[in-house]
Amino acid sequence: MLERIRKILMNQNDITGFKICETKVQSNELFFVKKNVDMDRAKSVHHFKVTVYIDSEENGKNLTGSSTTNIHPTMSDAEIEEAIKETAFAAKFVKNPYYPLAKPVASYETAPESSFAKETLPYWMNQITKAIYKNDIYDKGGINSCEIFLNKIETRIVNSEGVDVHNVEYKCMVEFITTWKEDGEEIELYRCINCSDFDEELFAEEVKNMITTCREKAVARNTPALQTFPVILTREAVRDFCSYYTAKSNAASIYNQYSTWKMGEQVQGNQVKGDFITVTLDPFLKNSVHSSGFDSDGVALTPVTIIENGELKRYEANTRYAHYLSVAPTGSIGNVVVKGGSKTAEELQQEPHLKTVAFSDFYMDELTGDFCGEIRLALYYDGKSTIPVSGGSISGNINKLHHEMYLSKELWKDNNFEGPLMVKLLNVTVAGIE
Amino acid sequence: MKTEKSEFLARSKPLVRKLIDLLSEDYKYVSVLGTDTKGKSYVVSKTGTEVNDFMFAERGFVVRVHNGVNYSEYSFNEISEDSLTSIVDDIKTKLNKVAPEISVNSYDLVKEEELCDQFFSESQINPESISSETIIEELTKIKDAACALSDLVVNFSVSFHSMHVSKIFMSKKKDLEQSYLICQAMAICVARRENKVKEFYYPLSGMKGYEILADLEGAYKQTVEECIKLLDAEPVKPGEYEVICSPDITGLIAHEAFGHGVEMDMFVKERAKGAEYIDKRVASPITSMHDGAAAATHVSSYLFDDEGTIGTDTVVIKDGILKNGISDLLSALKLGTTPTGNGKRQSFERKAYARMTNTFFEAGNDTYDDMLASIKYGYQIEGMYSGMEDPKNWGIQCIAVLGREIVDGKFTGRLISPVVMTGFVPDLLQSITMVSDQVELDGCGYCGKGYKELVKTSNGGPYIKARVRLG
Known part of the structure; x- marks a missing residue:
């Protein structure tokens, strides 16, 4: 099929370049209610995305137009040709500044092979099920429902410059709800694990952790109205909080003027009292569904530090935006590693604080720096004792707070993020309900 | 103009019928959805x-079979006379x-009645008849006019999206087909003054054609002006306030409070408190709420859902009393209720x-002016994030x-942004004291189940006055 598409593209005189992205996906899926399988699903699909490029010149400026279309395996040659002609027609009126396509390189590093490659998908579905339910052993709580997805994805990217790269990756997703009931209402919390390799302990421990967290929420009191207070973010909220740094360092954000960060700039300001932030993009981070030796353009990837001790060192740039900003492309890398800070988690928790455990949905606005979230569970330490609290919300703006933030030495890893387990911020607004 | 049917699905129907016949030799229930x-x-x-x-452009099929105990599904996107046997083999082996x-x-077997029906939506201008150049x-004309309004505009984007959806649903007793056109457009302004940057958007959506873009041409100026005003917005002082919710926020409340709360697969999992509250008061007596493909003509209107159930108009809340949930086919089968055509x-x-x-919430009897005049100190909340x-x-x-700050029934011009509204759903809904007389719907966004399974929904209602916690 790919060769049929390539042949049709080669016969189009008005296009100057093309890219074909082919994906074949095999999956097995199980849907549980309590401990029972409620439905099973499987899929076998084959997709092609074709991008056509048309270079031109207008008023002395070199331009590149592009447009992308889906080619379905059920299309005849005539239908494929019609879709490509229509896409090429649209690309003629897209007049973006010129940029080159990715060129082939001698070799690409590859991510380590997943253990999922060693057995069939149904075999691993049963292994994952056993690991997930291993710690579902409590009388007052456990897994309410769970969905397990395991995908084997073969990707091939071919372009008109000679790029022809291929890989096989596995993407596992386990979404589960845990509950706990004491004397009052039953409490539930949500967790989603994404990974590319089988790690029995990861699955079992995450379930245990979520059941324990539910137990704490079941006895939580209302969050006090603290006005502004030191807040310690943990786990997923730290990951989402740190997404601001990668968003603002992205070349497309710079070019589109959504970010004003400049290389060499101290992104936390010039009077930092707390920890400096260091962010590395690692395309080979272990057990991440985003690990790959090449990006969606076929650019070869290697690890790159974009922020070091608070200073912006590199923009994360794909081929197009690297050309626009006249910087070396890093390719698009989906894994983020944030260096730990100067204090242990215990040291961060010595003064009164509110440590967040679970939000309804932690929201980080990557444009403005505003962050907020409704508290589903937090631990409030008033200097004497710690109590679980729930309800109300926290809010703030990263630009007003990150000149004095503290990152834990202890690290936490979740799929494509590895970074501090905790981030402590001062003067965060806490809208309590007591 | 009537939306055209899919030629691909039309020519696939005989193959799908053969596939159903082949699978029916081993399975007592077989259905196929083609998209x-x-x-x-x-x-x-x-x-x-x-x-x-x-x-979300796609072309493919999903087979559902009763495997003797419960239901299994298999999704694929390659079909031909030669491949039917291998599809059957995959279903049996995978x-x-x-x-x-x-x-x-x-699960019990689905009981079906004979049904053959079709639906093709109407719109004024088919976007497929308009060239990419035009x-x-x-869009460029609107963008250029917006950018010329102020130097504070660092970027302004205008988008237009068309979705021509065609589906068939076939089983032993059903033969359904539908094609409908959904379009949406949006203007997004980003403005910056010194280190402060803000974004404001103006959405349009509906079961409409290219004609939707005409409304955007008049909206770019307002989008820029509101975005620039946001640069002076301040954080809210946390606390409880009287508020007027604009129709999009009313819709967000309807969606989050008692939309997700009455999805009946949650009843099956015992995840929904709503199951215990049927026929009990959950909102103030002036509050009524609907959901349904047949409840309105908007981005989620259709003849049949993705399980072949005909869409309906479900009254979720009537005069403050929780009446009905919304259901997919299998949850209804499990609960012994009638499916409402909400399997998506x-x-x-x-x-x-x-x-x-x-x-959406139903319209009420209050005028917007009376609602505004009744606020001693509070805010009008607008714009869904x-x-x-x-x-x-x-x-x-x-x-x-x-x-927007309101003092003694008048806007002061002072803005707060962003706004986090939190609370306990019944407290919020029972605090509704006034409801305006016109309903507006918006369907530019997508609804997730948890953090995945994005589907098109529209949400809305009238302006409502309530008491909420802001942070």
Whole structure:
């Protein structure tokens, strides 16, 4: 099929370049209610995305137009040709500044092979099920429902410059709800694990952790109205909080003027009292569904530090935006590693604080720096004792707070993020309900 | 203009019928949903132009069979006379591989009536008849006019998206087909003054054609002006306030509070507190709420859902009393209720769940002017950013773009942004004291189940006056 598409593209005189992205996906899926399988699903699909490029010149400026279309395996040659002609027609009126396509390189590093490659998908579905339910052993709580997805994805990217790269990756997703009931209402919390390799302990421990967290929420009191207070973010909220740094360092954000960060700039300001932030993009981070030796353009990837001790060192740039900003492309890398800070988690928790455990949905606005979230569970330490609290919300703006933030030495890893387990911020607004 | 049917699905129907016959030799229930969704996305901004296929464009099939105990599904996108046997083999060999020690829920067979029907939506202008050149030119004209309004505008983007959805649903007794056109357009302004940057957007959507873009031409000026005003917005002082919710925020509350809360697959999982509250008061007596593909003509209106159930108009809340949930086919089978036509899939590759369609509060008897005049001190909350449901514990989180300060029934011009609205759902809904007399719906966004399974929904209602906690 790919060769049929390539042949049709080669016969189009008005296009100057093309890219074909082919994906074949095999999956097995199980849907549980309590401990029972409620439905099973499987899929076998084959997709092609074709991008056509048309270079031109207008008023002395070199331009590149592009447009992308889906080619379905059920299309005849005539239908494929019609879709490509229509896409090429649209690309003629897209007049973006010129940029080159990715060129082939001698070799690409590859991510380590997943253990999922060693057995069939149904075999691993049963292994994952056993690991997930291993710690579902409590009388007052456990897994309410769970969905397990395991995908084997073969990707091939071919372009008109000679790029022809291929890989096989596995993407596992386990979404589960845990509950706990004491004397009052039953409490539930949500967790989603994404990974590319089988790690029995990861699955079992995450379930245990979520059941324990539910137990704490079941006895939580209302969050006090603290006005502004030191807040310690943990786990997923730290990951989402740190997404601001990668968003603002992205070349497309710079070019589109959504970010004003400049290389060499101290992104936390010039009077930092707390920890400096260091962010590395690692395309080979272990057990991440985003690990790959090449990006969606076929650019070869290697690890790159974009922020070091608070200073912006590199923009994360794909081929197009690297050309626009006249910087070396890093390719698009989906894994983020944030260096730990100067204090242990215990040291961060010595003064009164509110440590967040679970939000309804932690929201980080990557444009403005505003962050907020409704508290589903937090631990409030008033200097004497710690109590679980729930309800109300926290809010703030990263630009007003990150000149004095503290990152834990202890690290936490979740799929494509590895970074501090905790981030402590001062003067965060806490809208309590007591 | 009537939306055209999919030629691909039309020519696939005999093959699908053969596949159903082949599978029926081994399975007592077999159904096939076929989809062919096409569309284009155009985005023109100060810094570039993008034209791509619409992100949920797809073409494929999903088979559902009763495997003797419960239901199994298989999704695929290659079909021909020669491949039918291998599809049947895949279904037999790739499904039901669960280890014997893992227990399985059982489901009854779906009971179907003979049904053959079709639906083709109407619109004024078919976007497929408008050339890419014309669409890009029109969007560029709006973008250029917006950018010329102020130096504070650092970027302004205008987008137009069309979705031509075609589906067939076939089983032993059903033969259904539908094609409908959904279009949406949006203007997004980003303004910066010194280190402060803000974004404001203006959305348009509906079961409409290219004609939707005409409304955007009059909206760019307002979008820029509101964005610039936001640069002076301040954070809210946390606390409880009297508020007027604009129709999009009313819709967000309906969606998060009692939309997700009455999805009946949550009843099956015992995840929804709503199951215990049927025929009980959950909102003030002036509050009524609907959901349904047949409840409105908007982005989630259709003849049949992704399980072949005809869409309906469900009264969720009537005069403050919780009356009905919304249901997919299998949840209804499990609960012994009637399915409401709310079984929706993100795509043919995904499972069907109980999902919202067009969800809204009914209009009331108050005028907007009376509502505004009744506020001593509070805010008018506008512009939906995001929301999150909590069907088990009835917490609610709604994040809005802004709040306009109201003192003694008049706007002061002072804005707060962003606005986090949280609370306990019944407290919020029972605090509704005034409801305006006109309903507006918006369907530009997508609804997720948790953090996945994105589907098109529309939400809305009238202006409502309530008491909420802002942070």
